[in-house]
Amino acid sequence: MGNREFIERADQTFLRNYRPAPLVLTQGQGCRLEDVEGNRYLDLCAGIAVAAVGHGHPTLARAIAEQAGRLMHVSNLFYNDRAIELAEQVVARTAFDRVFFCNSGAEANEALIKLARRFHFEAGQPERVNLVSMERSFHGRSMGALSLTGQPKYHQGMAPLVGGIGHVPFGDLAALRAAVDERTAAVLLEPVQGEGGVVVPDDAYLRGVRELCDERGALLFFDEVQTGYGRTGKFLAREWSGVIPDACALAKGIAGGFPLGAIAVRETLADGLPPGTHATTYGGNPLACAAGLAVLEILDREGLVARSAERGAYLGGKLAELANKFDSVRDARGLGLLRGLQLAEGVDPISVLVRVREAGVLLSLAGGNVLRFSPPLCVSEEELDEGIAVVDAVLSKGA
Numbered sequence: 001m002g003n004r005e006f007i008e009r010a011d012q013t014f015l016r017n018y019r020p021a022p023l024v025l026t027q028g029q030g031c032r033l034e035d036v037e038g039n040r041y042l043d044l045c046a047g048i049a050v051a052a053v054g055h056g057h058p059t060l061a062r063a064i065a066e067q068a069g070r071l072m073h074v075s076n077l078f079y080n081d082r083a084i085e086l087a088e089q090v091v092a093r094t095a096f097d098r099v100f101f102c103n104s105g106a107e108a109n110e111a112l113i114k115l116a117r118r119f120h121f122e123a124g125q126p127e128r129v130n131l132v133s134m135e136r137s138f139h140g141r142s143m144g145a146l147s148l149t150g151q152p153k154y155h156q157g158m159a160p161l162v163g164g165i166g167h168v169p170f171g172d173l174a175a176l177r178a179a180v181d182e183r184t185a186a187v188l189l190e191p192v193q194g195e196g197g198v199v200v201p202d203d204a205y206l207r208g209v210r211e212l213c214d215e216r217g218a219l220l221f222f223d224e225v226q227t228g229y230g231r232t233g234k235f236l237a238r239e240w241s242g243v244i245p246d247a248c249a250l251a252k253g254i255a256g257g258f259p260l261g262a263i264a265v266r267e268t269l270a271d272g273l274p275p276g277t278h279a280t281t282y283g284g285n286p287l288a289c290a291a292g293l294a295v296l297e298i299l300d301r302e303g304l305v306a307r308s309a310e311r312g313a314y315l316g317g318k319l320a321e322l323a324n325k326f327d328s329v330r331d332a333r334g335l336g337l338l339r340g341l342q343l344a345e346g347v348d349p350i351s352v353l354v355r356v357r358e359a360g361v362l363l364s365l366a367g368g369n370v371l372r373f374s375p376p377l378c379v380s381e382e383e384l385d386e387g388i389a390v391v392d393a394v395l396s397k398g399a
């Protein structure tokens with residue numbers, strides 16, 4: 001049975017909320033994927049910045065298999081050893097002191113919304129209920145996370161949204177200053193906007209946001225779901241600016257493809273969600289945490305955070321060359337192995353994406369017209385060269 005037959009079956013059974021590429025993928029190794037017909041692809045998308053250690057990594061596969069045979073789930077009515085170990089590891093590698101585990105990026109942001117409100121409630125400031133996030137941001141699809149997301153197209157037909165959430169232009173400190181007041185619980189932003197088109201703000205802006213929040217008594221949260229875990233060449237993207245938010249959201253690369261999310265918070269927020277105020281059945285489940293521990297072991301052993309910085313700089317140089325060479329490219333930008341090639345007006349981004357895919361290279365789109373490169377952090381220079389050559393050839397044929 002080939003791709004087409006499988007897809008016909010999917011058409012009969014799947015809800016129509018996705019528009020996937022016509023590939024039925026069956027296996028992967030490192031940066032290579034294979035479909036049901038045996039066609040091979042170079043994966044420079046990594047399941048949207050998730051498969052950080054590559055596909056089929058034996059250490060990760062073994063850790064999951066062993067843990068599955070030992071203990072998979074006990075709920076938060078009990079402790080489990082793997083969750084304790086993983087929380088210690090996250091704390092040891094970051095500026096944060098405590099961790100709450102959940103299952104996805106959206107769920108991590110939901111926890112941050114509740115933490116922001118309940119923290120101020122506990123602190124005797126129950127009027128601080130509002131949140132400010134950024135235009136063009138992306139924080140997930142559940143109602144709270146969707147309400148934080150600053151993209152009207154995702155809000156269409158979904159009203160009423162969660163109240164008390166406002167959006168200001170990303171990078172505009174004056175606009176933020178006008179929006180944050182004595183009723184603001186928290187400001188939440190991505191240190192690099194991912195889905196919004198790989199937008200890197202000035203370090204000075206992020207420092208200004210931190211100062212403003214301190215001055216007005218608002219919490220500052222970073223959504224590091226896409227940027228965390230080495231993606232930008234540091235363990236967390238916040239390290240580039242030196243800004244320490246009060247908490248951050250993590251997911252995507254955190255368990256290399258196994259569903260896991262988390263928030264990491266500073267000690268000042270330790271009692272922000274008193275017992276009984278928040279919970280999730282699967283959160284911190286030993287199987288997911290074993291995957292999370294294996295990912296950290298691999299990141300260390302293979303030096304993948306430093307490699308992300310190195311290979312990212314290499315990729316950035318190649319993308320800058322494409323931007324110079326082609327009128328159809330407007331801009332090349334990004335940090336580490338989160339990079340974007342913004343196409344010029346009048347170029348059909350989907351046509352470029354499809355032709356690149358038909359030549360065997362998988363990428364994704366961000367911000368409507370940005371070709372996003374978010375490969376596994378183990379990607380080699382040769383693999384990056386191969387991907388660049390394909391994009392070069394497609395753009396050469398006219399966009």
Ligand SMILES: *Cc1c(COP(=O)(O)O)cnc(C)c1O
Nearest residue numbers: 104105106138139140194225226
């Ligand atoms: C992907 C993403 C999310 C949502 O994560 P899910 O696991 O899909 O819920 C939230 N924030 C950012 C920055 C993301 O990139």
